[in-house]
Amino acid sequence: MKNYEERHQKLAFGGTAILVAGTVFAVDTLTDIEGAIAVLYVVALMLAAQVVGRRGLVSLTILLVFLALLSLFLTHGLTTDYQTILRVAVAIAALFVTSALLLRADRARLELVQTNSALRESESRYRSIFDNTNVALWERDYSKVRAHLMELKAKGLDDVKRHAQAHPDFIRECFAMIDIVDANQAAFELIGKSAYSAPGGFFDRFLPKNSDTFAKILQTIVDGDSLVEADADIVRDDGERRTVIFNISFPNEASAYNRVILSMVDVTQREEARKALADAQADLAFASKAATIGVLYASLAHELNQPLGAIGVNAQTLTRWLDRTPPDVEAAKRSADRIVRDSRRASDIIKNNRVDHTSAPRETESIEVGALVSETLSLMEHDLQREHTDVKVVQRAELPEITGVRVELQQVLINLISNAAQANTAASVDQRLVTILLDAADDGDEVSISVRDSGSGLCLEAEQKIFTPFFTTKSNGMGLGLSISRSAVEAVGGTLEGLNHPEGGALFEIRLPKGTASA
Numbered sequence: 001m002k003n004y005e006e007r008h009q010k011l012a013f014g015g016t017a018i019l020v021a022g023t024v025f026a027v028d029t030l031t032d033i034e035g036a037i038a039v040l041y042v043v044a045l046m047l048a049a050q051v052v053g054r055r056g057l058v059s060l061t062i063l064l065v066f067l068a069l070l071s072l073f074l075t076h077g078l079t080t081d082y083q084t085i086l087r088v089a090v091a092i093a094a095l096f097v098t099s100a101l102l103l104r105a106d107r108a109r110l111e112l113v114q115t116n117s118a119l120r121e122s123e124s125r126y127r128s129i130f131d132n133t134n135v136a137l138w139e140r141d142y143s144k145v146r147a148h149l150m151e152l153k154a155k156g157l158d159d160v161k162r163h164a165q166a167h168p169d170f171i172r173e174c175f176a177m178i179d180i181v182d183a184n185q186a187a188f189e190l191i192g193k194s195a196y197s198a199p200g201g202f203f204d205r206f207l208p209k210n211s212d213t214f215a216k217i218l219q220t221i222v223d224g225d226s227l228v229e230a231d232a233d234i235v236r237d238d239g240e241r242r243t244v245i246f247n248i249s250f251p252n253e254a255s256a257y258n259r260v261i262l263s264m265v266d267v268t269q270r271e272e273a274r275k276a277l278a279d280a281q282a283d284l285a286f287a288s289k290a291a292t293i294g295v296l297y298a299s300l301a302h303e304l305n306q307p308l309g310a311i312g313v314n315a316q317t318l319t320r321w322l323d324r325t326p327p328d329v330e331a332a333k334r335s336a337d338r339i340v341r342d343s344r345r346a347s348d349i350i351k352n353n354r355v356d357h358t359s360a361p362r363e364t365e366s367i368e369v370g371a372l373v374s375e376t377l378s379l380m381e382h383d384l385q386r387e388h389t390d391v392k393v394v395q396r397a398e399l400p401e402i403t404g405v406r407v408e409l410q411q412v413l414i415n416l417i418s419n420a421a422q423a424n425t426a427a428s429v430d431q432r433l434v435t436i437l438l439d440a441a442d443d444g445d446e447v448s449i450s451v452r453d454s455g456s457g458l459c460l461e462a463e464q465k466i467f468t469p470f471f472t473t474k475s476n477g478m479g480l481g482l483s484i485s486r487s488a489v490e491a492v493g494g495t496l497e498g499l500n501h502p503e504g505g506a507l508f509e510i511r512l513p514k515g516t517a518s519a
Contacts, residue, residue: 010051017047021064028071038068038091042098049102057106061099065092136187136264142221142250143257144177149221160222161215171214181259190244190266192237217248226250231267243268307346313382314338345379345407364492367406369399369447369512373436376413387421388432395438399447400514404492412488412496415481416451416508422474423455423506449510457500466498 021044028037041064048060072088149157157163164170213230220228228248233241246264251257318335321328377384377391384391417434424432437450458466465471467486472479482498489496494512501507 013047013050017044017051020044020047021067025067025071028068029074038071038088039094041068041091042094045095045098046102049106054103054106057099057102061095064095068092068095133184134186136190136244136266137184138187138262139181139183139259140262141179141181141258142260143254144179145174145218146221146254146257148174148177149218153222157222160219161212164215171218174218175214187264190236190242190264191234194237220248221250226252234264242266243271307342307379310342310379310382311339311346314342342379345410364403364405366401366403366515367409368401369438369449370395372406372409373413373438373449376410376417379410380414380417383418384421387425389421389424389434390432391417391434391436393436393438397438397440399438399440400444402447402492402512403515404512405488408488408491412485412510413449413451415485416510419481419508420451420453420455420506423453427455445514447512447514449512450507451509452501452507453505455505457504458498458506463499467496 021041024037024040024044027033045057045060045064049057052060068088068091072084076084152163213232216230217228220226226249228250229245231243231245233243235241243266244264245267246262248260248262250260314335318332318339321332321335373393377393417436420434421432424434431454433454435450435452437448437452439448439450440446441448459473462473467482468479469483470479482496486496489510489512492512494510496508496510498506498508
């Protein structure tokens with residue numbers, strides 16, 4: 001129907017324009033009227049402008065100018081007076097001016113159409129986003145409450161919270177002035193039906209009465225700020241409490257306060273997950289403390305096993321020397337000295353473990369490597385005899401002194417030598433030999449201590465995990481010795497590596513820098 005009406009209007013305007021142009025041409029050509037008849041071509045041009053486009057308008061202007069000139073030629077020939085030429089010139093000028101104005105009006109009309117089209121498209125996009133986003137959105141009218149607050153501000157209001165304390169009904173009255181203009185589907189899903197119709201813009205209905213959020217929003221309006229963000233607990237229509245983050249963006253112009261956007265994001269699951277994470281972290285911290293204590297006890301048990309075992313052996317030996325007739329006092333005294341030595345060693349181990357788990361400084365000293373190895377072998381005398389193991393010490397170069405904690409480095413050597421002796425026993429080799437090789441780098445800045453056994457070497461899994469805590473290949477092992485040893489060596493800037501020797505057996509090599517400082 002609409003297209004039919006437009007077509008009918010175009011035919012009417014076009015036919016009328018042709019009729020007017022033909023009439024003007026006939027009157028101007030066939031009559032003796034002396035006047036600017038050709039000026040009336042402007043009427044035909046204006047009528048045709050409703051039908052033709054910009055190019056058609058230009059073409060029609062040229063055609064009408066041609067008709068005016070043709071009429072002049074047919075009526076006056078080549079001998080034309082000045083007044084007649086002037087009248088035709090005025091008519092032609094009127095046609096060009098009218099055409100220019102019509103073209104300008106058409107351009108303005110097209111620009112207006114494009115602007116309106118872009119505005120409708122923008123409104124459509126906004127409405128699509130507003131309706132389909134998963135964020136709860138409201139359009140709310142704050143114009144009345146803003147006007148009320150501005151009146152109070154003019155009277156001296158500057159602190160909304162203090163004013164509300166003096167006037168308990170102030171905030172409730174303010175939010176009763178807020179109306180909901182529109183709300184999207186996400187708002188309905190978050191709140192319920194009240195999202196569209198709650199009085200006071202739903203704040204009075206859904207937020208706790210003692211919340212400072214009310215005062216914060218009103219203070220933002222009084223101060224002329226543009227953004228309010230806050231966390232809040234709201235109550236749905238069904239009574240379920242939800243945790244949300246809401247955002248209100250106020251415009252700069254007072255006239256735009258009739259459509260202010262408020263958004264809400266439901267973060268209930270995030271808050272529940274955050275709480276669950278905090279609880280899990282607390283449980284993990286407790287478990288970590290328990291595990292740390294367990295590892296500490298296991299480490300102490302492992303480290304104290306050797307000196308306590310040596311004390312037991314020396315105590316038995318002491319008893320045997322005293323049970324002789326007559327008692328061998330000198331031998332008993334030597335056993336007692338060894339008991340004292342090993343008890344001091346146990347005390348030092350406990351002391352160093354305490355230092356490792358506190359901020360107290362560690363006591364370091366200058367250590368001669370050859371003497372350190374000799375003292376360690378002296379401590380292990382009974383263990384090596386029990387394993388029927390011989391130890392061969394080879395020193396290839398002059399060794400510089402190192403700096404470290406003596407008891408820790410002794411314990412590292414005890415672990416390596418004990419493991420080597422036990423590897424020999426497990427392999428059932430004829431010659432149970434542990435070789436200790438002492439060497440120094442060419443520049444003298446590094447010392448190496450290698451401990452090699454004559455056993456069957458490391459399996460593939462052991463090569464990969466040998467320094468992993470609690471990994472062990474022994475049926476009665478704890479899997480802490482090598483892990484503790486590597487930590488002790490690295491604490492003084494050294495390295496500890498384990499591998500299979502090309503000629504058989506396992507090889508563990510300690511590399512220590514000269515004069516290294518305590519960790």
